[in-house]
Amino acid sequence: DAGVTQSPTHLIKTRGQQVTLRCSPKSGHDTVSWYQQALGQGPQFIFQYYEEEERQRGNFPDRFSGHQFPNYSSELNVNALLLGDSALYLCASSLFWDRVTGGELFFGEGSRLTVL
Amino acid sequence: DAKTTQPPSMDCAEGRAANLPCNHSTISGNEYVYWYRQIHSQGPQYIIHGLKNNETNEMASLIITEDRKSSTLILPHATLRDTAVYYCIVRVGTSGGSNYKLTFGKGTLLTVNP
Numbered sequence: 001d002a003g004v005t006q007s008p009t010h011l012i013k014t015r016g017q018q019v020t021l022r023c024s025p026k027s028g029h030d031t032v033s034w035y036q037q038a039l040g041q042g043p044q045f046i047f048q049y050y051e052e053e054e055r056q057r058g059n060f061p062d063r064f065s066g067h068q069f070p071n072y073s074s075e076l077n078v079n080a081l082l083l084g085d086s087a088l089y090l091c092a093s094s095l096f097w098d099r100v101t102g103g104e105l106f107f108g109e110g111s112r113l114t115v116l
Numbered sequence: 117d118a119k120t121t122q123p124p125s126m127d128c129a130e131g132r133a134a135n136l137p138c139n140h141s142t143i144s145g146n147e148y149v150y151w152y153r154q155i156h157s158q159g160p161q162y163i164i165h166g167l168k169n170n171e172t173n174e175m176a177s178l179i180i181t182e183d184r185k186s187s188t189l190i191l192p193h194a195t196l197r198d199t200a201v202y203y204c205i206v207r208v209g210t211s212g213g214s215n216y217k218l219t220f221g222k223g224t225l226l227t228v229n230p
Contacts (some may be wrong), residue, residue: 004159033217042203042220043160056217090159104150105218107159 002027004093004108012114013081021076021111025093031055032074033105034066035090043090049074050096078113086115120204125225128198134191136224138204141185147208149180150218151189153200160203160220163189194228201225 005024013019025032031050035043045058049068068074072093078085089112092105121139128134140149150165164171164178166187171178177190191198203223 035218035220040222042201042222043218045217045219048217058217092159104162104165105160107161109157109159 004091004106006089006091006108006111008111009109010112010114012116014116015081015083017081017115018077018079019081019113021078021089021091021113023074023076023091023093023108025072025074025091026106029093029095029106030072031094031096032068032072033092033094034074034076035092035107036060037088037090037110039087046076081115083115086113088112120206120221122202122204122221122224124222125227127227127229128191128194130196130228130230131193134194134198134226134228136189136191136202136204136226137186138189139186140204140206143184143206144208147206149178149184149187150205150207151176151178152203152205152218152220153198154203154223155197155200163202191226194226196228196230199226199228 004026007022033048034046036046037043046060046064047054047066048056052068063079065077088110090110091108094105148165148167151163152160154160164173164176166178166180180187201223203220205218
């Protein structure tokens, strides 16, 4: 049973460029959330996708956008990259209507983005 | 979601119990306490959660005080592989799909020493 997979694992971009990160949720999950983790900080919620729609959004600018596909996989796009966007980007999957478990999130290993 | 307070770091000897405290004095009646951990360079991993009763699973035990203003995560026999940042998170209950946002603080860095 594959867990949450993310790609790429590492990437380097320059200021002003655009980046796309990809996530495949754990088998059986239908909801994907994205988090940004700066060095030395806890992860910060960016947004959540379910049924191909953004359901919740954290305090992030519109430069951060996402998409969910019919197979539940998801992409995170960041436009006009800033140095401050350098971080570990984590994808987490879950089941939207989870009445069995505690609704815990399953996280991937993350994509490490460095902006120069 | 209620704010939590955790010590920035703790040490524990291998084989001994690790007791990680968390204060959540503003917790509401419908908010659960969740614990996650993050081993270096990996994604966070769910450990355990509870509402008001003590909980135990194969990884840990969770003790919640009667007034629910604090809790303790207990790793009964810590190993070197338990060295990680442990996050205590409080969030609204698990029903429905609108409650999956987790608000992470800085957590507690637990170092298990040989």
